[in-house]
Amino acid sequence: MVSLLGIPPQVLFGQLLLGLINGSFYALLSLGLAVIFGMLNVINFAHGALYMVGAFVAWLLLTYAGIGYWGALVIAPVVVGLLGILLEKTMLSRLYKLDHLYGLLLTFGLALILEGAFRHQYGVSGQPYPIPAALQGGQNLGFMFLPNYRGWVVVASLVICFGTWFAIERTKLGAYLRAATENPTLVQAFGINVPVMVSLTYGFGVALAGLAGVLAAPIYQVSPLMGTNLIIIVFAVVVIGGMGSILGAIVTGLGLGLLEGLTKVFYPEASNIVVFVVMAIVLLIKPAGLFGRER
Amino acid sequence: MTVASNSTRVAVRGPAIGTALIAAVLLLLALAAPFVLYPVFLMKVLCFALFACAFNLLIGFAGLLSFGHAAFFGSAAYIAAHTVKEWGWAPEAGLLAATVVAGLMGLVFGLIAIRRQGIYFAMITLALSQMVFFLALQLPFTHGEDGIQGVPRGLLFGLFDLSQPLTMYYTVLAIFLAGFALIWRTVHSPFGQVLKAIRENEPRAVSLGYRTDRYKLVAFVLSASLAGLAGGTKAIVFQLASLTDVTWQMSGEVVLMTLLGGMGTLFGPVVGAGLVVTLESYLASTSLPVPVVIGCIFVVCVLVFRRGIVGELMHRLSKRGH
Numbered sequence: 001m002v003s004l005l006g007i008p009p010q011v012l013f014g015q016l017l018l019g020l021i022n023g024s025f026y027a028l029l030s031l032g033l034a035v036i037f038g039m040l041n042v043i044n045f046a047h048g049a050l051y052m053v054g055a056f057v058a059w060l061l062l063t064y065a066g067i068g069y070w071g072a073l074v075i076a077p078v079v080v081g082l083l084g085i086l087l088e089k090t091m092l093s094r095l096y097k098l099d100h101l102y103g104l105l106l107t108f109g110l111a112l113i114l115e116g117a118f119r120h121q122y123g124v125s126g127q128p129y130p131i132p133a134a135l136q137g138g139q140n141l142g143f144m145f146l147p148n149y150r151g152w153v154v155v156a157s158l159v160i161c162f163g164t165w166f167a168i169e170r171t172k173l174g175a176y177l178r179a180a181t182e183n184p185t186l187v188q189a190f191g192i193n194v195p196v197m198v199s200l201t202y203g204f205g206v207a208l209a210g211l212a213g214v215l216a217a218p219i220y221q222v223s224p225l226m227g228t229n230l231i232i233i234v235f236a237v238v239v240i241g242g243m244g245s246i247l248g249a250i251v252t253g254l255g256l257g258l259l260e261g262l263t264k265v266f267y268p269e270a271s272n273i274v275v276f277v278v279m280a281i282v283l284l285i286k287p288a289g290l291f292g293r294e295r
Numbered sequence: 296m297t298v299a300s301n302s303t304r305v306a307v308r309g310p311a312i313g314t315a316l317i318a319a320v321l322l323l324l325a326l327a328a329p330f331v332l333y334p335v336f337l338m339k340v341l342c343f344a345l346f347a348c349a350f351n352l353l354i355g356f357a358g359l360l361s362f363g364h365a366a367f368f369g370s371a372a373y374i375a376a377h378t379v380k381e382w383g384w385a386p387e388a389g390l391l392a393a394t395v396v397a398g399l400m401g402l403v404f405g406l407i408a409i410r411r412q413g414i415y416f417a418m419i420t421l422a423l424s425q426m427v428f429f430l431a432l433q434l435p436f437t438h439g440e441d442g443i444q445g446v447p448r449g450l451l452f453g454l455f456d457l458s459q460p461l462t463m464y465y466t467v468l469a470i471f472l473a474g475f476a477l478i479w480r481t482v483h484s485p486f487g488q489v490l491k492a493i494r495e496n497e498p499r500a501v502s503l504g505y506r507t508d509r510y511k512l513v514a515f516v517l518s519a520s521l522a523g524l525a526g527g528t529k530a531i532v533f534q535l536a537s538l539t540d541v542t543w544q545m546s547g548e549v550v551l552m553t554l555l556g557g558m559g560t561l562f563g564p565v566v567g568a569g570l571v572v573t574l575e576s577y578l579a580s581t582s583l584p585v586p587v588v589i590g591c592i593f594v595v596c597v598l599v600f601r602r603g604i605v606g607e608l609m610h611r612l613s614k615r616g617h
């Protein structure tokens with residue numbers, strides 16, 4: 001196959017795949033942030049730390065209990081979700097009547113605690129996590145080599161994202177959720193237990209982060225610092241997409257991952273900052289974000 | 296009418312004398328402090344105190360939470376270190392350059408971030424500062440992980456030898472006091488009143504005919520410049536500019552100092568900076584992980600101690616007065 005603009009196609013598609021995988025994680029995390037923000041009006045700074053906790057739960061299960069990847073894929077999100085519900089019940093719920101900024105500050109403190117504790121216990125170097133046996137190897141697609149596990153991550157996160165979108169936009173439970181976002185008092189008057197729904201929403205949002213952590217464990221190493229650097233990029237993704245729509249969060253996440261991959265091919269020095277540059281440009285042109293609405 | 300206004304004037308004068316007395320005592324303490332405490336530690340406190348006061352100007356008086364102030368602090372440190380070390384500039388010129396560059400960055404950040412309010416403002420400033428972090432990591436003049444080391448302190452105005460700890464200390468004290476006075480003046484000016492109006496109710500300020508975006512932008516640039524002045528001073532004091540000062544953790548730390556001391560109080564950030572710096576240098580000698588302790592203080596402050604130390608004190612005093 002001929003090279004494209006002097007770039008061999010293997011390199012181009014390899015980076016695009018990497019971008020797609022990063023994009024899947026951006027999408028999963030910004031989706032969770034959007035769901036939480038919609039219901040609680042809290043920007044969950046601890047989202048990245050809880051993603052890290054998800055990956056660590058998977059690693060701990062494998063190392064100390066011998067439970068492998070597929071078990072971890074179920075257990076870790078549940079553990080992270082329960083931890084989230086505990087945090088919401090004991091701390092976050094006290095702040096709803098105050099300025100939203102306090103929610104950000106509280107979760108920032110929680111992120112520092114979680115990250116610092118794991119760093120104290122396990123050091124900064126990453127722990128390797130093996131790819132499950134069923135997903136080892138890869139496919140030769142003719143123009144590139146696709147490792148099975150990476151293909152699985154992209155497909156799995158797409159399924160989760162669209163599943164979440166479907167659950168929120170097309171089911172009865174999702175309708176309650178959207179109604180409670182618009183007017184919690186009225187929904188409560190109809191006999192729906194809004195505080196419980198809020199807790200469950202937070203639990204679900206962070207469980208998504210935990211799930212993303214398990215998916216990420218075999219690709220990136222399991223390290224205490226894996227979450228926070230990611231969450232700042234996800235914040236930029238959220239600002240670009242606007243928090244108004246679930247689908248917007250998914251599309252923006254994937255798109256920016258791909259864009260980052262392309263930048264790595266054509267101008268590697270800028271790959272770290274391209275998302276932030278895009279954010280600045282979007283803010284100058286359309287302050288509400290690509291899919292957002294002013295409110 | 297006259298009686299009422301007279302009595303209020305007397306009521307105002309009482310606390311004013313008290314404040315002046317307290318200020319004089321604090322000033323004397325600050326002048327005498329280097330003979331009791333380690334000067335480098337005091338200078339660190341003063342640099343962070345100025346940084347926190349600059350940050351507080353935004354959150355406390357304009358209601359803008361910037362989660363990216365480390366970008367100004369750290370970049371200014373690089374500029375001061377580079378101009379003084381590589382270009383051989385005098386320290387005052389280096390500090391001026393650092394302040395101006397931080398102010399210009401503040402202008403750019405401000406123009407972008409002010410387009411959104413509240414929580415988005417915080418996220419945008421955080422993202423922009425992370426971009427600055429990556430630039431500092433990659434640009435050649437910052438020397439990546441090593442930072443700029445061995446910055447000479449030099450002669451201030453060609454007269455005062457800053458390598459003498461006491462001379463350096465009084466210079467830093469003078470810089471801090473100048474910055475603090477500027478903030479005090481700003482807060483007590485008509486401009487400061489408009490900022491407070493924006494904090495309390497922005498739509499109403501707009502309806503009164505104020506161009507709130509401009510006020511916010513000016514406040515942002517002022518705050519960024521002062522944060523830059525603090526960062527540049529820190530680079531001269533420690534003869535070092537490094538990546539630590541540009542990280543998001545540093546942005547978080549200045550938020551904590553302000554929160555702990557009391558947002559929206561003039562002295563709060565100074566108290567908060569003193570406590571956090573003391574705590575960190577104490578923790579450095581123990582095996583306790585610093586981020587966990589810092590995180591716990593954050594959580595406790597947000598949950599039960601939102602007024603901060605100075606804010607709580609003033610609240611108690613005013614309650615007793617009534």
